[in-house]
Amino acid sequence: MNAHESQGDGAQVSTGTTGEAPETAAIPELVIISGMSGAGRSTAAKCLEDLGWFVVDNLPPALIPTMVDLGARSQGNVARIAVVVDVRGRRFFDNLRESLADLAGKNVKRRVLFLEASDEALVRRFESVRRPHPLQGDGRIVDGIAAERDLLRELRGDADLVIDTSSLNVHELRAKMDAQFAGEEEPELRATVMSFGYKYGLPVDADLVVDCRFLPNPHWVPELRPFTGLNEEVSDYVFNQPGAKEFLDQYAELLHLIAAGYRREGKRYVTIAVGCTGGKHRSVAMAERLAPRLAAEGVETVVVHRDMGRE
Structure with missing residues (x-):
């Protein structure tokens, strides 16, 4: 994805027309796409367009209800609407x-x-296409990024789904979009369980973070060091430690309560980050055991091991 994806002026309709048709009871589904300039908004919008969504770029928020009303009068021809809202x-x-x-x-x-996306990733993308940030004015790219983060902070906090594209290419972002929006039926709650290493930094898109560093590290066991938490011997070592099974049971019970609350509040997506020092052993083993507990509760669950392949 490139920084210039989010550049341009005026409201642009990506596909289709609404038309004036008799009203029906079919109220369109709506996705509002926002985020940092250069983080992939246009790529996300294109993904939804390819999935059959009616996509409108840079529509003033005040016109969103009008757009939904027009979709409702389209006799089902505009069943899903995506609107890009940005700086x-x-x-x-x-x-x-x-x-x-x-x-x-x-x-x-x-x-x-x-x-x-991280500041470093955004600066790299803007520099690669030699375009200014839309908010930098006479300052530097980092000044524009800081101003945009401040402007969007409240909207980010209200978001149902946050995708960090710092380390994603276009194809990986499309895969994430397909996983979230391509399904015939939307699940009540969808979870990503992500293992990570604290030495590589916290996942910026995590809703919940839990720390497994209270357990002994298999890294210091020579015969286990080359393997990961996906290995049965490593997993057995982790869960034979005092407190490991109890922690899994009690955290799964806590997530049961949280998931019920998310459903009541209409939240459909959650990212649960499970960390250890390097993201290779303990967090991987714990994430692999935690995901089936969520799935058994009816939560559609995907497991991602962010740092498992790092040295």
């Missing part, structure tokens, strides 16, 4: 909450997708 329309951000509140009264199924 090009920053003067309209004050209207976004009001528009979302208006949609809540119409029982619209809506989600907010936020694309995130």
Whole structure:
């Protein structure tokens, strides 16, 4: 993905027209795509377009309810709408909450997708295409990025799904989008269980973080060091340690309570990060045992081992 993906002026419709048709009871599903410039908003929008969504780029938030109303009058021809909202329309951000509140009264199924990336990744992308950040003015690229983060902080906190694209290429981002939006039926709750290494930093898109460094590290057992938590001997070593099984049982019970609350609040996506020092042994073994517990609760679960292949 490139930084120039998010550049441009004016509202642009990516596909189709709504037309004036008799009203039906079919209220369109809505996804609002936002996030950092250069983080892949245009790639995400293109993915949804390829999946059959009606995509509108840079629509002022005040017009979102009107767009949904037009979709509802399309006799089912516009069943899913995606709207890209970004800093090009920053003067309209004050209207976004009001528009979302208006949609809540119409029982619209809506989600907010936020694309995130590290400062280093964003600077690299802007420099690679030799374009300025839309908010940098006479300053540096990092100044524009800082201003945009501050502007979008509240929206990021309200997002239903945050995807960190710092280490993703276009194909990997498309795969994540397909996994989240291509299904025929949306699950009540979808979880990503991610193992990671603290020495490589916390996952920025984690909703919940748990630390496994209280368990003895298999790294210091010579015969186990070359393997990972996917290896049966490593997993057995981890779960034979005092407190390991109890921790798994009690954390799974806590997640049962949290998942029930997320469902009541309408939250559909959660990323659960499980950490150890290097993200190779303890966190991998714990994530592999935790995921089936969630699946047994009816939560559609994907396991990702972020740092397992690092040295």
